Amino acid sequence: DTAVSQTPKYLVTQMGNDKSIKCEQNLGHDTMYWYKQDSKKFLKIMFSYNNKELIINETVPNRFSPKSPDKAHLNLHINSLELGDSAVYFCASSLVGGSKYTDTQYFGPGTRLTVL
Amino acid sequence: DAKTTQPTSMDCAEGRAANLPCNHSTISGNEYVYWYRQIHSQGPQYIIHGLKNNETNEMASLIITEDRKSSTLILPHATLRDTAVYYCIVRVEGSGGYQKVTFGIGTKLQVIP
Numbered sequence: 001d002t003a004v005s006q007t008p009k010y011l012v013t014q015m016g017n018d019k020s021i022k023c024e025q026n027l028g029h030d031t032m033y034w035y036k037q038d039s040k041k042f043l044k045i046m047f048s049y050n051n052k053e054l055i056i057n058e059t060v061p062n063r064f065s066p067k068s069p070d071k072a073h074l075n076l077h078i079n080s081l082e083l084g085d086s087a088v089y090f091c092a093s094s095l096v097g098g099s100k101y102t103d104t105q106y107f108g109p110g111t112r113l114t115v116l
Numbered sequence: 117d118a119k120t121t122q123p124t125s126m127d128c129a130e131g132r133a134a135n136l137p138c139n140h141s142t143i144s145g146n147e148y149v150y151w152y153r154q155i156h157s158q159g160p161q162y163i164i165h166g167l168k169n170n171e172t173n174e175m176a177s178l179i180i181t182e183d184r185k186s187s188t189l190i191l192p193h194a195t196l197r198d199t200a201v202y203y204c205i206v207r208v209e210g211s212g213g214y215q216k217v218t219f220g221i222g223t224k225l226q227v228i229p
Contacts, residue, residue, distance in 0.1 A: 004159070035219075041201070043160065043219035056216055090159050104150075105217065107159030 003027050004108040006091050012114045013081055021076045021111045023091030032074035033092040033105065034066060043090070049074055050096060078113075086115045120204045125224040128198075134191040136223050138204030141185040146208050149180060151189045152219070153200040160203065160219070163189065194227045201225070 004025045013019055025032065033056075034046040048056040052068040063079045074091060091108040121139045128134040140149060150165040164171055164178045166187075171178040177190040191198055203222040 042221065043154075043203075045216045045218075048216070058216070092159075104162045104165070105152075105160075106162065109159050110157075 004091055004093055004106050006089075006108040006111050008111060009109065010112050010114075012116065014116055015081055015083060017081050018077070018079045019081060019113070020078070021089055021091075021113070023074045023076070023108055025072055025091075025093040025106070025108075027093060027095070027106060029093035029095045029106070030071055031094045031096045032068065032071075033094075034074065034076050035090040035092065035107075037088045037090060037110070039087070047074075047076075081113075081115045083115050086113055088112050120206060120220055122202070122204055122220065122223045124221065125226065127226045127228055128191075128194045130196060130227050130229050131193055134194040134198065134225060134227070136189040136191075136202050136204075136225065137186065138189070139186045140204070140206050143184050143206050144208075147206045148208070149178065149184075149187045150205050150207060151176070151178065152203045152205070153198075154203070154222070155197075155200040163202075194225075196227050196229065199225060199227045 007022045011019060031050045033048045035043050036046050037043045046058055046060045047066045049068045065077045068074045088110045090110045092105040094105045148165050148167050151163040152160040153163055154160045164173055164176050166178045166180055168180055168184055180187045201222040201224050203219045205217055207217055
């Protein structure tokens with residue numbers, strides 16, 4: 001059973017298009033994250049959500065809009081895609097609240113986005 | 117977040133212990149040391165974490181110096197599948213999404229047959 005899953009795994013699209021990446025976790029976690037890993041391999045946080053509420057929003061263009069319909073899902077919608085958006089996007093989750101929190105982050109397999 | 121510094125790359129012979137150092141000289145008293153690794157084309161994977169005592173699990177051991185300014189991740193018997201980039205980060209446990217996790221460039225460990 002996949003703990004943190006992302007779809008699609010690969011996404012190739014033209015500049016100016018709008019695309020979405022979906023993330024789901026079945027770990028019962030209450031906090032989810034989006035990270036971006038660029039060609040230089042730096043892994044940078046973009047957003048984090050706790051119980052469906054946005055709590056971290058790094059300096060990400062407002063073309064990026066995360067949406068969390070419930071605690072198990074965090075989707076990332078990107079408008080007007082640009083060449084510089086090409087990267088691997090990772091979703092992650094962790095358990096922060098409650099007595100059994102570990103705060104360990106579990107990552108998905110990544111979505112490789114290529115903008116042409 | 118306290119910054120960490122790690123060597124850019126290391127080699128280790130298969131079957132030998134891999135010792136990966138990390139400096140975190142500005143770590144705060146309530147910050148834990150976490151280690152993750154990223155195998156090529158996969159998402160980062162949690163390995164181990166600790167506050168001040170040495171820790172061991174099925175994957176690795178973590179040795180933290182008494183002054184907590186540095187630590188070493190030990191893979192006791194490295195295999196080819198341990199070839200990956202290893203990240204050392206520090207964070208306040210329980211901070212969850214309220215404290216952003218910053219992954220540096222990490223150490224690229226190459227296990228050699």
